[in-house]
Amino acid sequence: MDFEPAYTPEQEAFREEVRSWLAEHVPVVEGNVDSDENYPKYREFGKQLGKRGWLRPTAPVEYGGGGLSVDDAIVIGEEIDVYDLGIPPYYDTGGTLGGASILVWGTDEQKARMLPPIFTGQVVTWQLLTGPEAGSDLAGTQTEAVQDGDDYIINGQKIYVGGTHGADYLWTITRTDPEGKRHENLSWFLIPADSPGITITPMELMGDGGEGVGRGHKNTIFFDNVRVPASNLVGGVNNGWKVATTHLELEHGSGGRIGRNRWFDRARQRAQGLRKAGRPILEDSDTRDRLADVFVRTEIARLFDLRNFWMNRSHIEMTYEGPQASYFRKMAHLATAQSIMEVVGPYALTSDPRWDTSEGQLDAFMKSSIVDLHPGATADIQKVIMARRIGIGRQVREKAGKTAE
Amino acid sequence: MDLSLTETQQLLKSGVEDFIARESPREAIIELAQTEIGYSQDAWKKAAEIGWLGMAIPEQYGGSGSSLTDIAVVYEALGYGPVPGPFFSSGVLSAYTLLALGDEPQRSKYLPLIASGEAVIALAITEPDWAWGVDGIQLQIERRGNSYGLNGTKLFVYDAITADYLITAVRTGDNPTDVGFLIIDAKTPGVSIRRVEGFFTSECEVTFDNVDVPGDALLGGSASALNGFEAALRYSTPVLCAYKVGGAQAVYDMSVEYSRERVQFGQPVGRFQHVQNHIVQLVNHLDSARWTTYEALWKIDARKPGQDISVHLAKAVTSEGFVEATNYAHEVHAGVGVMREYGLSLFTQLSRSLYHSLGDPKYHRRRLADLIYDDGSSPAGADHDHGDHDHHDH
Numbered sequence: 001m002d003f004e005p006a007y008t009p010e011q012e013a014f015r016e017e018v019r020s021w022l023a024e025h026v027p028v029v030e031g032n033v034d035s036d037e038n039y040p041k042y043r044e045f046g047k048q049l050g051k052r053g054w055l056r057p058t059a060p061v062e063y064g065g066g067g068l069s070v071d072d073a074i075v076i077g078e079e080i081d082v083y084d085l086g087i088p089p090y091y092d093t094g095g096t097l098g099g100a101s102i103l104v105w106g107t108d109e110q111k112a113r114m115l116p117p118i119f120t121g122q123v124v125t126w127q128l129l130t131g132p133e134a135g136s137d138l139a140g141t142q143t144e145a146v147q148d149g150d151d152y153i154i155n156g157q158k159i160y161v162g163g164t165h166g167a168d169y170l171w172t173i174t175r176t177d178p179e180g181k182r183h184e185n186l187s188w189f190l191i192p193a194d195s196p197g198i199t200i201t202p203m204e205l206m207g208d209g210g211e212g213v214g215r216g217h218k219n220t221i222f223f224d225n226v227r228v229p230a231s232n233l234v235g236g237v238n239n240g241w242k243v244a245t246t247h248l249e250l251e252h253g254s255g256g257r258i259g260r261n262r263w264f265d266r267a268r269q270r271a272q273g274l275r276k277a278g279r280p281i282l283e284d285s286d287t288r289d290r291l292a293d294v295f296v297r298t299e300i301a302r303l304f305d306l307r308n309f310w311m312n313r314s315h316i317e318m319t320y321e322g323p324q325a326s327y328f329r330k331m332a333h334l335a336t337a338q339s340i341m342e343v344v345g346p347y348a349l350t351s352d353p354r355w356d357t358s359e360g361q362l363d364a365f366m367k368s369s370i371v372d373l374h375p376g377a378t379a380d381i382q383k384v385i386m387a388r389r390i391g392i393g394r395q396v397r398e399k400a401g402k403t404a405e
Numbered sequence: 406m407d408l409s410l411t412e413t414q415q416l417l418k419s420g421v422e423d424f425i426a427r428e429s430p431r432e433a434i435i436e437l438a439q440t441e442i443g444y445s446q447d448a449w450k451k452a453a454e455i456g457w458l459g460m461a462i463p464e465q466y467g468g469s470g471s472s473l474t475d476i477a478v479v480y481e482a483l484g485y486g487p488v489p490g491p492f493f494s495s496g497v498l499s500a501y502t503l504l505a506l507g508d509e510p511q512r513s514k515y516l517p518l519i520a521s522g523e524a525v526i527a528l529a530i531t532e533p534d535w536a537w538g539v540d541g542i543q544l545q546i547e548r549r550g551n552s553y554g555l556n557g558t559k560l561f562v563y564d565a566i567t568a569d570y571l572i573t574a575v576r577t578g579d580n581p582t583d584v585g586f587l588i589i590d591a592k593t594p595g596v597s598i599r600r601v602e603g604f605f606t607s608e609c610e611v612t613f614d615n616v617d618v619p620g621d622a623l624l625g626g627s628a629s630a631l632n633g634f635e636a637a638l639r640y641s642t643p644v645l646c647a648y649k650v651g652g653a654q655a656v657y658d659m660s661v662e663y664s665r666e667r668v669q670f671g672q673p674v675g676r677f678q679h680v681q682n683h684i685v686q687l688v689n690h691l692d693s694a695r696w697t698t699y700e701a702l703w704k705i706d707a708r709k710p711g712q713d714i715s716v717h718l719a720k721a722v723t724s725e726g727f728v729e730a731t732n733y734a735h736e737v738h739a740g741v742g743v744m745r746e747y748g749l750s751l752f753t754q755l756s757r758s759l760y761h762s763l764g765d766p767k768y769h770r771r772r773l774a775d776l777i778y779d780d781g782s783s784p785a786g787a788d789h790d791h792g793d794h795d796h797h798d799h
Contacts (some may be wrong), residue, residue, distance in 0.1 A: 001474060001703045005406045174578045268778060288774040289767075295777055296770070298716055303696040320688070326688060383612045383685045384678070392684050393675020 003259070003306065005074050014072055018054070018079045025049075034091070034216055039165050042090045043121075050121030055088055055095045056099065058399070063111055064119035070313045074258065077285035081260070091163040094125035097247035098171045098190065104402055105188070105235035105243045114190055114234075123168035126193070127157040128221060136381045138173070139183055139241055139249075143223065145174035145233075152176075152189065152233065154226040160203065161374070164216025167193045192354050197226040202285040207367030213365070225283070249401030251376040252385065253329070254322030256308025263333070263365070264295045267340050270358050274344055279399045281343065297332040304328055318400045320389035327382035330373050337369040408699070414478045424452065429488050431748045437489055438751060441600070442567050443607055453522025457483075458496035461640070462504070463785075466516035473640060474702045477647035484651025487755055491525045491564035497644045498763075499526035500741030501637040502572055506586055506624035515570065515588065522673035526588075527568035529559035529611050537764035539631060542584050544613075546575045551620045553587065555595075555613040563762060565591075565598045565609035573611075577628035584631050586624040593618070606758040640705065642716050642763050646698040646723040648797070649759060653691040653730040656752050660684050660737045667741075680737055687733040690726035697722045714776050721769040727756040 007015070008088045025048055027041035049055040050064065057073035059065020064072075080087055088095065095118045102114050117123040134141040142158025154174055162170075170191045177185040189197075199222040208217045235243035268291060274281045304325035311318050340362060343346045351360035373379050389399035410418065428448045437444055452458065460476045476497065483492060500519050503526075504510055514773025518524035531541055547554035555575070565571060568591050577585045591598065595616035601608045624630060661684060664675025674680045701715035731753040735742045743750040760766075 001409070001699055002407050002707070003700055003703050004709075049655070065710060152678065158787060257409060267737075282778055285771070288778065289780065292770040292774045295773065296718060296722060300693045300697065300722065304692065307408060307692075307696060310406055314407075314409075316409075324689060324692065327685075383682060386685050386688070387675070387678075387681035390661060390688065392681045393673040393677070395665060399668075 004016060005071060007071070007075070009341060011071055011075055012331055015075045018076055020053075022079055022083070023294060026080075026085070026362045032202045033085075033089075034164065036165075039090065046092075046121035047088060049087065050119065055121045056119040057087070059099065059103070059115070064116035077258070079173075083309070088121060090124070091165070092124050094127040094167065094171060095119075095123070095364065097127055097250055098125050098169075100250055100403065101171075101188070101243050101246045102190070102234055104404065105239075106230065106248045110231070110234055117168075124166070125165040125169040125190075126162040128161045128170050128172040130160050131156065131158050136378055138244070139186065141173060141175055141186070143174045145176050145187060145189065145228070146225075147176075149232065150230050152187075152230060154189070154191070154223045154228060156223050158221045158223075160205070160218045161221060162219045163201070166200075168219070169193055170198075173244050176240070177238050180238060183241040184238055186244075187237055188234045188240035188243040189228055190234060191226065191228050195226050195228065196223040198222070199224065200281065205371065207364065207371045214370070217250075221262070243400030246403055248377070249403050252322040253305070253324075253326035253376075254312055254318055254400060254403060256306055256310065256312050256325065258309055259302050259305050261295075261298045261302050263336055265297050266292075266358060266365075266391045267291060267294050267336070267343060268361070270340075270362060271343050273357060274347065276345070287343050290342045294336050294339045294343075297336055301325070301329045301332045302374045312403070315404075319397060320386040322400065323377070323382040323385040323389070326376065327379055327386065330379045330382070333365075333369040333372060337366050340365070409532050410478060414475060417475060417478050418482050420455070421457075421479055421488075422485075424448075425482075425486050425488060428452075429666065431486070431751075431776070434489060434751060435746060435748050436485055438754075442734050444488075446567075448488070449490050452488075452490075452492070454522075456520075457492065458522050459520030461500040461644075462520045466512060467520040468500070468516065472706050473643065474699075474706050477644050477702050480644050481647040481651035481654075484648035485655045487648075487652050487655070487751060489531065491527060491607070492617075493641075493645055493648060494527045494564040494568075495519050495525045496635070498528050498641045499570075499572055501640045502528060502586065502634065503588075503624070504628065504731070505633040505637040506630050507588075508625050510621075511588065511624060518569075524569040525564065526568050526572060527562060527564045529562045529565065529571045529573040531559065531561050533558055533560050535561065535761075535766045537761070539581060539584060542576055544573070544575050546577055546585070546618075549617070553618045553620065553622070555587070555589075555616040557613055557619055559611040559613075561600075561601065561605075561608045561761070562611050563609075564607045565611050566600055566607065569597070571596070571611060572624070574634075576672055577798045581628075582629055582631050584634075585619050585628045586630055586634065587622045588624060589616070589618055589622060604757055605753055606755055608758065614630050638763060639712060639716055639763075643698055643701040643705065643764055645759065646694065646719045649723045649727040649756070650691070650698055651696045652752050652755055653687075653689045653694055653727050656730050656734045656749065657684070657687050657691050658750060660687060660734045663738055663741070674737070683733040683736045687730050687737075690729045690733075694719075694723040694726035694730075702791055708746070712756070714773060717769040717773040717776070721766040721773065724760050724766045724769075727752075728760060731756045 025045060027045050029038040029041060046055055053066025054076050057066040057068040058070060059078050061067035099115060099118045118125055129138060131141050131143055145152040145154045170193050173186045173188050175185055176187040201220045203218045204221055205218055225251060271281055306326050308321050311321060348362050349366055350356045351363035388398035428451055456469055457479055459468030462470040463470040496519060503515055519526055532543055544557040571589045571591055573587045573589055575585055575587055577583045593616055595614040597612045598609050601610050664680055664684060665673050666672045697719040697736060701719040704712045704715050734749055738749055741747050
């Protein structure tokens with residue numbers, strides 16, 4: 001067994017190239033990376049990454065990707081992580097998940113037309129999955145697309161979607177056969193965000209405005225007779241659920257990652273300066289036990305992600321591992337927030353510049369650890385998927401969604 | 406990066422699986438649990454012939470000097486049985502203790518006996534004032550010219566019932582670290598051994614009644630041997646963890662199987678979400694135990710930094726995880742799970758019995774805390790380079 005990526009001399013040389021290029025191009029900003037002032041700088045940075053093929057390193061060159069090996073992509077990921085950034089360096093999970101789905105299910109014409117703008121960072125894309133009537137029951141969406149000549153006309157509503165800074169494209173699954181069987185009545189569309197009839201309204205949710213990428217606000221989106229060319233239907237009519245299994249699989253954690261254990265470090269750093277009744281709190285054995293709990297949970301979460309990264313990149317058939325990592329991380333974060341409250345006391349709940357030394361991170365985590373229980377399928381749904389994949393109570397185990405061609 | 410087993414490891418694993426099917430099927434293990442010694446000495450001899458007892462021992466002493474991960478693969482598969490017997494106590498813990506602490510004559514005398522299975526050696530550490538760690542060792546030696554006198558009790562000593570020798574931790578002086586290890590022939594007059602009754606697997610009481618131990622029994626001649634013993638524990642603990650991972654895997658497989666077969670309210674019970682939740686939590690504990698254990702094994706074999714952190718993490722997680730895994734399995738199985746002939750309770754008993762072995766989760770969490778808090782990196786000296794550990798040259 002080997003828990004570390006092995007790097008060839010070529011990769012080490014590539015690392016040098018990436019490192020020096022990043023040193024010149026990563027925007028130097030103050031404050032929140034997602035503020036109105038800073039966001040355009042990161043968008044511009046993303047386009048520059050895109051020109052080099054580093055925005056989507058493993059995507060095919062013909063569609064604007066870098067055509068690089070997984071190992072080279074790891075190098076890019078590690079080097080950009082030094083700046084506490086990922087790729088893309090702004091909220092574009094719609095591009096990541098949508099791009100992967102179009103790669104698997106799109107026609108050659110669709111791939112050639114849709115993917116280069118996404119993979120080179122020319123556009124930002126939002127995923128629109130949750131509707132007022134379709135949360136965990138995603139396939140029960142009431143958003144409807146009706147064919148009209150060469151177009152489809154979409155009506156419906158999505159909630160808890162997108163971010164603060166707008167999008168160029170939206171994608172969603174819609175009902176295209178009201179009489180059809182469940183999972184065989186849906187179609188997947190890529191929709192220009194400036195199409196007439198689309199209204200985007202910000203929502204007010206707990207944790208809005210927190211630190212970091214994509215933490216601004218979520219939106220409600222209304223589709224009122226929105227006309228979309230039929231050529232934007234990806235994966236075939238009434239085959240949208242199949243397309244969705246690709247991005248759902250990825251969203252459920254099957255991609256894995258090589259991560260650092262940030263939350264333990266943050267909690268320990270915050271605890272380090274604090275005293276309780278005159279004594280450093282780190283001398284208190286209950287406090288030490290709670291921090292050890294944080295370490296144990298977050299290390300397990302890291303190891304699950306690492307295992308999934310290895311399985312995904314080695315093309316080992318996965319079953320329950322994606323939703324397991326996702327479920328475990330959600331629950332570990334919730335429990336970790338509670339442990340941090342116990343460790344640092346009321347200081348866990350403040351972002352007041354006078355009293356907080358975490359730059360608002362702990363305060364934001366108290367909220368995000370709750371908010372994050374739901375996106376990308378709730379913790380309960382992750383367990384349901386795990387049960388099907390394990391084959392609990394059933395002889396035939398459900399297979400994981402297709403994440404590569 | 407490659408988290409899969411090597412071809413050799415796959416062969417080791419299937420070797421144990423074949424052995425279990427042939428020599429130690431679950432029905433036989435269930436019956437063995439009722440016997441005085443709790444295991445089959447015939448199976449023990451066959452396992453020794455295959456070489457499983459010598460894996461931790463270098464070739465010069467009659468073993469195979471295998472990597473820690475290879476050893477753990479075998480022990481994980483044994484834990485799936487769960488094959489009973491003093492495999493871990495003798496073949497791993499005592500072997501590593503002798504390697505870490507013994508002088509050349511001691512190594513040459515005892516290690517070949519372990520490797521061939523001719524002798525069983527067990528470690529007697531804990532006492533009636535139970536605590537893992539140096540504070541728990543209170544048994545004083547009495548210096549008598551060329552020998553040591555011993556009076557007192559060691560309690561919860563695993564696998565002592567068939568032990569030929571007992572490596573016994575003793576207090577040699579007044580300083581907290583004045584601890585030495587005597588290797589004592591179990592037939593020495595004044596030594597008595599009996600099984601402790603209860604929800605135990607192999608825990609024994611060892612009484613020393615005016616026992617006279619020859620002077621050359623002190624391992625390495627050292628009256629201050631804790632550092633060496635820590636090294637032995639660093640190697641042994643992840644192997645014990647792997648044994649528990651094997652046990653938890655067995656419990657998981659039984660539960661999934663049962664969820665498909667048992668029908669209530671007209672459908673397999675696994676169709677009920679509460680039952681699904683039990684198995685989901687079970688597999689989360691299983692996988693947590695597995696991957697923390699594997700990472701510790703890899704760090705030691707590859708001589709990476711942070712070995713002690715990973716070992717403490719793995720031991721805390723597997724001890725808790727194995728107990729939780731059996732708890733969830735019992736919820737899935739209800740009444741059937743507590744029937745002796747079904748076999749689930751073997752694992753339940755083992756998960757409790759091994760919970761405290763080599764330190765309970767609280768002990769390991771506190772040790773972990775000491776290593777990870779006090780500055781940004783691991784504190785100086787606490788997690789040093791272990792490359793000088795001379796018996797491991799793989």
